Amino acid sequence: MHKKAIYIMMLVAVLLASCSSPGRKALELSDNMLKTAPERALAILDSIENAGGLNREEQLHLVWNRAMAHQIMGMSLAEDEQLPEAIIHYREEADKQTDSYLLEASYLNWKGKRADAINVLNKGIGKIKDSTKRVKLMAEQARLLELQREYSKAAEVMERALELNPTKRDKAILNYKIGLNLSLAGDPRSEQFYSQSVRMATENGDTAMACEFLRNYADYLANNGKYRQSNNVYREISRMMPQMAGLSAIQMAMAGNYINLHMPDSARICNEKAIESEARLEAKGFDDISRRMVIELERCLLDYGDGKPVSYVGLSRYCDSITADMHAKESTLARRQEAKERLQWANHELRLDRQRMGWMLAAAVLLLLLGVAGGWIYYRNRLSRLAEAENSIDTLKRMLKETQTPAEETPEEKQQKSEDDAFFKKILLQQLGIIRMVASTPTNHNQALLKRIAGISEGKIQTDSLLVWPDLYLVIDRLYDNFHNRLTERYGNVLTEKEIQIACLLCAGFSTKEIGVVTQQSDATIYVRKTSIRKKTGAAEGQDIVSYINGIKAD
Template sequence: MLILYILLIFATHSFAQNSKQKTTSETVVQELLEKANSLTHTDPAQSLAYLNRALKHKDEISDAQLLFLYKIGTVACINQQSNMQALDYGYKALALQKKIDPSQMHFIYNNIGCVYMQLSDTEKSRELLNLSLKGLKESIANGTLKEKEVEAYLVYSNLAVIEIESKNYVKALEMLHIYKKQSIRLKDTAGIIITYQNLSNVLYNLKQPDSSRYYSDRGIELSKKKNSRDDLAYLYYYRGYNNRETAKDTAVYYLEESFKLGEELNLSDVKLSTSKALANLYEGNNDYKRSNYYLRIANTLSEKNISEQNKKKTELLEFENEQKIKQQEALLETQKRENLLLFGFILLVPVSVIGFLMYRLQRIKAIQRKVENELLVQKMESKNKELTSNAIQILQANEIIDYTQKGLSQLKTSADTPANRMLTQIISDLKNGNQSFNKKEFEKLFIETDEDFYKKLLHKYPTLTKNEIRLCAFAKMNFSTKEISAITQQSSNSILVARSRLRKKIGLEENQSLTVFFRSF
């Protein structure tokens, strides 16, 4: 059985570079995140406990701190085998990284790919790791990758693991050589050790046992110098497993050492693989007691492993279903918004058309009213001119009649002769005809000229007589007492008395002008 070692990109963040004044919450969260980050590998449970405390200040910290929190959470959950929670943190980190700086998303793609690798979803893992590799290459091309960012190249090692699982050993070897070159260039001892582990595995499967042993020995040597016991447990396994057919005693030694370290460090995958290999070796040496001992351990671990694998698959299905539900809800929400927008647009079109038509109608009506008013004004001006002209003609006619009457009166004698009687009749007819003409013509013209004024006057003062109505009209036209007297054939005193009675009837003070009153009426 293959033991594959995946590489996580540990969260890094430089708060010291931020010269901005931090709030109290940001300071508290920074301390919690630094503690959590230091424990992601050695004590992931405690790391997550610190993160949960930091999450209480989620709404009070910057996006940069929140992103750092999500990154730490992803790594801690992976190390604790809390894969669903790791995916939740990972995708949140991905969304926030896209908002802050999309060029650095390849780091997060790598870690999410590792989660799917732990869940045995090879295709999904490959997809995300390829996205990480693509982002890495773009970052290098654009000059946004820092030379000392060792973690950026971990994707090559993880893709190699995917290819090993798929038995694409040549492709895996290509990826490992690239990663080894970068690890040596950046003096990344941990990366070199991991590369030696995987190279030993790949070369063994490519039927190159000597090269496989060479990299195992180099890895063991480096792990001892660095005191990396986890790496040593895996390398002992590779060294022993690769010698099980050619040097059984050597194989037993390395496998036993690997099993011991696996027990001490609680590496269940190491214990399972070494116990199976040791059970077979001891059976081949006819040591059935030792063989059964390791076989029982292997069976127990296998059952546990199968149970864990089934649990992981179930969790993955649940997570995928939850994601689908969220996507469906988001889709429904989007469709609802689109439908509302569409409904609003559909509603807006007829409303806009109706509004436009109403506006046009109002404009047309306004233009029509303007034209009608202009015509009415023209008509009123024409009538006023006619009324004024007639009034002048009446005045002129009255003057002629007065002059004629005076002349005829001078011709008339006191004798009762037919000629005198005829002159008297003519003078009488002139007076009567003149008065009749004045009243009829003036009233007709006045009503035609200002019908509204006439109606309003009768509505407000229904008890006015015809003579009083005529007097109102004369006042509105600003005729003097003398002019009114000449038109109506009444004396000036009679006109003044009539004006006084009219003021009382309409409730107007003596010092108030009738002309001003009626023009504003």
């Protein structure tokens, strides 16, 4: 009966626990978008309601995915305070081990602990055996060394990475970065690595990458005074990708080389092409203040060389426009941030209201279910008690009928025993008041009798207050060969009063059901007490208790 109520409560608990399933689904969805669409993945993660209701595994999953999205998007990880815990949690998972070192290094770098970040990458390089993953860690380590302007060390790290036999594309990139760092360190070997990177990119069929490498190689040549070679490289880029020939960055660099070669006419042509290209880029929203300033500087130098007046009005107005745009953007961003915070706060309040409403609804449903279950259990127990009362009434009525019906003709001993049993039952029922009520109540008032019997059987009237056991023991001794005295003399120190009463009722021919009705105990309790009597008196299991006790007079 009670098991069903427990099952109902367990079902309610499962329903309440399922409230976090949308959070789990959002986490799984963000997993699939991290590499390809980190912005969408981050938006999905930010949309998770009741993040505090996620279990520990799900919370660490949320922290990890959010940090991965921030890293891929180049955003700061300094605010991801729970990231170290997530890193420790995922460190030993094979598919996340490399990312755990990269995330930890990035987190430390954003915290201003660049030396610690480099040491973390060193640990990862020493622990991870997969060469491709080690190259990835070494490339990040070299990048951090570049930020510290330790260009020679960065080049050394990437040269060690080349020894791990990376992919062709990675080889080209590593050669280019080695050349870049060596050039910044003033090492003449840089030209060799630049050339190798361009050759490898070309062999791989990646023209865009080859042109990017050539452009940086041309800058290296110009910085080392090799202006003609630098312009030759720019012409090679124009030949490989004609669409890049007129770009302001290419024309601006060539104009600078011509100025240093004292070729003002060629420089003027390139400068004018750069101005036209930059104007087109600005119109498309791709303006760059650094390029614009170099182009204007070159124009001023050329005007001065030609004896023309030098004017900074154009550059000044451009800088003013940039400053005004920056202020406008900052103001817009501030207003957007303010609106975002208001929306976040409103969303937070809405989530809290939803949570409160959900818990109130869940509590109401739970109370309703518990009420229904409790009512059902009470109803079933009530029915059970009524059935037991009816059985008890039937038993008492049968006992009463036996005391009023003459014994059937039987052999002498059996007839005497039946008469004695009927007599004792009559005495016991008389003490309970049933015989008295039958004698004083007309037959058409049997309802009063039934109420009286029901009161005894339901426990409303305690039999202990109605039965006088000392008087009944005397009757037992007189009718059944001094049974009570023999029982108490031999076992009175081990048997309880209840057990003595049950033994006497068994001697008087009472069934287990009749004993339960008279003593107001369940059948199971009577069976337990009968077993206890057997153990205490030494009777064998299943042996008739009365026969065994009657046998003690032979001792």
